[in-house]
Amino acid sequence: MQLDIKTRITFLRNHLQINMRIDTFHPLVSLLISSCVFLVASAQSVPTNKMDQEALLGLKSLISDPSGMLLSWGNGSACTWSRVRCNPRRRISELDLQGLNLVGKISPSIGNLSALRFLYLQNNQFAGEIPEQIGWLGQLQTLNASANILTGNIPAALTNCTNLKTIDLSGNAIFGTLPASLNLLQKLRVLKIARNQLNGSVPPSIGNLSLLSTLDLSTNNLTGTIPYELGHLRQLEYLQLSINNLTGTIPETLYNLSSLSFFAIAKNDLHGKIPSDVGFRLPRLLVFHNCFNRFTGPIPPSLHNVTDIQSIRMSNNHFSGSVPPGLSALRNLVMYNIGFNQIVDNTSILVDLMNCTKLEFIAFDENLIEGILPDSIGNLSSSLTKLYVGGNEISGYIPASIGRLSALTLLNMSYNQLSGGIPLEVGLLKELTMLGLAGNKLSGVIPAEIGDLVKLTKLEMNHNELVAGIPVEFGRLQRVLSLDISSNNLNGNIPASIFLLNSLSSLLNLSHNSLTGALAENIGQLEKIAAIDLSYNFLNGSIPASIGKCQSLQSLSLSRNSLSGVIPDTIGNLKALQTLDLSSNQLSGVIPATLVKMQALRLLNLSMNDLDGLVPNDGIFKEHSIVYLDGNPELCYSNMTCYYIHSSRHRKMSIAIAVGAAAMATITILVGISLLFLPSKWLRNRKAKILDSFMKRSHPLVSYEELSQVTGSFDNINLIGTGGFGSVYKAMLRDGTAVAIKVFDLHKIGALKSWVAECEALRNVRHRNLVKLVTMCASMDFSGNEFRALVYELMSNGSVEDLIHNGRQGENVPRVNADMILSIAIDVATALDYLHNDCGEQIVHCDIKPSNVLLDTDMTAKVGDFGLARLLSPTPAGQDVSSTHGLKGSIGYIPPEYGYGSKPSSKGDVYSYGVMLLAMITGKRPTDPQFGGDMNLEKWVRDGFPHRAHELIDERLRGTTQQQQQQQQQQLTRNNIILPVMEIALSCAMESPDERSTMHDVLCRLKRIREVFLKNHSF
Known part of the structure; x- marks a missing residue:
């Protein structure tokens, strides 16, 4: 048998070590063996170098090189190629391909670079999975493949690279769990796998990486608690676990990491109290971030003793009490954020922060801060860029010295009790992009100097007591996206320059003022805007035909004005319009036929006008x-x-002329008008209340521009799922709401119909077991193409599909047990009972299956994806209630009658629900390969029920060890959960619709099972 060169060298070296004692007595033997090793290695160096060269060419073959930086590859020795470095033995030791915009996949041939120590692949467009062969690189010390679009799991073979000191895979779309064998990388110092889609828990074995100084696992889907073993990392300096789904308290051991300088656990579901001596225990702390958690108690006073600290971010918690003393000593502080807590203090906080000359960010908004703003507010750091003080109880006036904070890009003082005028010095803040003064008691005129803030993108001065006109100078705000000066006492005409702000893409709200005059024809210049509200003013004249050019408009309200003339046909061009309110004006003529074709329209109010015709x-x-x-x-x-109305009007006119009873006619008309006026006024007020109620229930509109921004231009990094009609992205809206954005691919047949169906189904439904629709978007993208999206609440624990199937593949999802099965069954049954019986119009979901049932943080199940849903109208007995034919649902969950042409019905949902319960209990999909021919999941269970029921139950419910099996068997007989639920599932999945239970009956039976369980096992 002939051995390869590597095996032979290893054999000789090992033989040399085993016979070390021979060296003492036989130096010639030792010299001979060493010479053999050298000669063999030298003899094979050329083929080994050639293998390196072939490995690089294999890598090049799978990528495109738009910059041409790899043109030298293939000419001469590999050590002369660009971005390649070799060691003295002419072996490739470093490969630096970062930032070349390379596109393609990482070739498995990279595993043949056996001498490679440094591999830099970051900032490219490498896609696909990281090849397992990377585990062959035994000499590798640094692996950086960040900022690509890699997917798949982290290869377990990576832990074979025992010399690794740095792993950076951040900013990809890698999913799966962290390899449990990470503890084998004993030399690892930097581990960054942030901004991916990892799930499961943080492996406790990471605590064995004793040399680790950087750990960044942020922006993933990690669950469970923070393992206390991380407290063993005595050399850890950087710990970043933010934006995951971690729960529980912070282990006390983490506060003993005295080398820690960066500590971030923001946006999880952690809770508890932070030790009062945290500052003494973490003396080197520079950054402390734990916002969006549920921490209680006071802010630890010792935190202000860490005089070198640079960033304190504790927003969105439940901290109470006052701000502890010592702020003025934090001279290196750059960020101070305690917003959205329950802090009770006064504005002297700002005085203490004036000594912090490096401050760039101050936020104590949404607390219980009171007092007046200090006149010396302008003495805050000259580097200050963001100042959030809104949502408190601050009173008094805005000091003129505010104008000295020339670096400010954001100033938010909204929703306080500020009074007096807006100081002219605000116009000196030339870097401002956001100015928020809404919800105060500000009075006087709007300073024209605000028009000098040419970088503004958002201006909010609504709900104040401002008077006079809108400054013409606002026309200079050519970057503004949202302008809201509603609910003031403004008068005069709307400057035509406002309608020339073609940057407006979110909102123009001038409602609830006393504005007069006609709408300028150039209102059509607002082509990108999502919402216009000019209601409750005294505007007159006609509605400009140019309004039809506002192609992105989703909401238009011109109600409660004195507009006259006809409704322009061009409004029908607004394909994205969802809400149109022209009520309480003096509009005349017929209803434009173009309104019929507006598919996105969800509210149309034309009441209290003078319209006529059919x-x-x-x-x-x-x-x-x-x-x-x-x-x-x-x-x-x-x-x-x-015809009757026209004839009646004609006869009345003829009689009036023939008889000549003008006076009597006048009296009659006056009396008629008087009689009509009272009910009309009552109806007007009534409809206004109905509309106001509807608008209060509605969510703020969202533009394509915002959705594109919060998803990183719909980057795959934020992609969490795909379906038949589009893709779903996770994101955080600008108001901080965590959402899942379902984007419809309108090129697919049926996508638009699915969007309409989902909107129709969810328009008026509200239930704790239905996934909440936050808002919707019907707009145009930046290329002028139609765009449709639905924005839902983000469900942090995935779907029941993940729970019962993906968990079987090794993912660390919550353990399935009998109680959980029953809880999910009740939640889904509650939702379906509501849809079928209690939401007004009967709704049939048509696609009940595990992947459409999602789980929130508390493991509450919620039904989602109404793309196939149907609204059913009452019909005479014996007739089918659906008006839509076709096969609706997913393979395995579709009721048998749908296959024979029957229309969707509530009994179809019952069948799908029954199959879903069987899938949850057995752990098998209806499409499992063992089912074929006449056999399906329902028949398979029915054949074994009840005598062999225990054999049908998922092994996770039965247990894997004998003891677990005994315990689980006792639970099955004692708690009496799984077998009754299985029986209910079979009663739902009957072949004949007439033999199936109703969802109401199913729900009652499930609740009785729970009541019996709780009664028998109360503590």
Whole structure:
């Protein structure tokens, strides 16, 4: 048998070590063996170098090189190629490909670079999985593949690279769990796997990496608690675990890491109290971030004794009490954020912070801070860029010295009790991009100097007592995205320059003022805007036809004005419009036929006008609950009614002329008007209340621009799932709401119909077991293409599919048990009972399956994905209640009758629900390969029930050891949960719809099971 060179060298070296005692007595033998090793290695150096060269060419073959930096590869020796460095033995020891914009995959041939010590692949567009062959690189010390679009699991073979000191895989789309064998990398000092999609828990074995100085696992989907073993990392300087789904308290051991300088656990679900002596125990701490958790108690006083600290970020917790003394001693402080807590203090905080000359960020908004702003506020750090003091109880005026904070990019003082005028010196803050003064008692005129803030993107001065006109100088705000000066006492015309702000893409709100005059024709310049609200003013004239050019408009409200003329046909061009309110004006003429074609429209209010003619009977006009037309007496709903109204009016005029009873006619008309006026006024107020109620229930509109921004231009890093009609991205909206954004691919047949169906189904439903629809977006993208998206609450624990199936593949998801099965079954049954019986119009989901049932932080199950849902209308007995044919649902969960052409029904949901319960209990998918021919999941369970039921139950419910099996068997008989639930599932999955239970009956039976369990096992 012939051995390769590497094996032979290893054999000779080992033989030499085993016979070390021979060296003492036989130096010639030792010299001979060493010479053999050298000669063999030298003889094979050329082939080994050639193997390096071939490995690089294999890597190059799978990538494109737009910059041409790799053109030299293939010419001469590999050691002369660009971005390649060799060791003295002419072996490749460093490969630096960072920042070349390379596109492609990492070739498995990279594993043949056996002498490689440093591998830099960051800031490219490498896709696909990291090859397992990377585990062959036994000499590797640094692996940096960050900022790519890599996917798949972290290869377990990576732990074979025992010389690794740095691993940086951040900023990819890597998923899966962390290898438990990480503790084998005993030389590891830097571990960064942030901004990926890792799940499972943090392996306690990381605590064995005694040399680790940097640990960054932020922005993943990690669950469970922080292992106390991390407290063994005595050399740890940087710990970043932010933006995961971690729970529990912070282990006390972490506060003993005296070398720690960066400590971030923000945006998890951690709780408890922070030790009062944390500052003494972490003397080198420079950054302390733990926002968006649930910590209670006072701010640790010792934290202000860490005089070198640079960043304190403790927002969105439940801290109470006052700010401890010592702020003025933190001379190196750059960020101080205690916003969104329950801090009770006064504005002297700002005086203490004036000694912190490096401060760039101050936030104590949404607390209970009171007092007046110090006149010396302008003495804060000249480096200050963001100042958040809104949502408190601060009173008094805004000091003129505020104008000295020339570096400010954000100033938010909204929702306090500030009074007096807006100082002219605000106009000196030339770097401002956001100015928030809303919800105060500010009075006087709006300074024209605000027009000098040409970098502003957001201006909020609504809900104050400002007077006079809107400054013409606002026309200089050419970067503004949102402008809200509603609910003041402003008067005069709307400057035409406002409508030239074509940067406006979010909101223009001038409502609830006393503005007059006609709307300028150039309102059509606002092509990117999502919402315009000019209601509750005294505007007159007609609605400009140019309004039809606002192609991104989702909401338009011109109600409660004195607008006249006809409704322009061009409004029908607004394909993204969801809300149109033109009520309480003096509009006349017919309802434009173009309104019928507006598929995105979800509210149309044309009430209290002078419209006439025939009301359309198609499109949105079929939905009487969302169309308001009352207060237009000349409107008619059929040709016969129109004829009668016209004839009646003609006869009245003829009689009046023939008889000549002008006086009597006048009196009659006056009396008629008087009689009509009272109910009309009542109806107007009533409809206004209904509309106000609807608008209060509605969520703020969101633009395509915002969705694109918060998802990183819909980057795959934020992709959490794909479906038949589009993709789902996780994101954080600008208001801090964690959401899942479902983007529809309108190129796919049925996608738009699915979007409409989901909107229709969720328009009026509200239930704790339905995934909450936060808002929606029907707009245009930056290329002018139609864009549709639904924004849902983010469900942090994935789906039931993940729970019952992916968990079987080794993922560290919560352990499935009988109680959990029952809880999920009740949650889903509650949701379906509500949809079928209690939400007004009966709704059939049509696609109940484990992947459409999502789990929140508390493991509450919620039904989602209404893309196939159908609204069912009552019909005479014996008739099918659906108006839609076709096979609806997912393979394995589709009721048998749908396959024979039956229409969707509530009994179809019951069948799908029953199959889902069986999948949860057995751990098998309906599409399992063992099912075929006449056999399916339901028949397989029914054949074994009840005598062999225990054999059908998922092994995780039965247990894996004998003791666990005994305990689980006792639980099955004692708690009486799984077998009754299985029986209910079978009653739901009957082949005949008439033999199936109703969801209401199912829910009652499940609740009785829970009541019996709680009664028998109360403590």
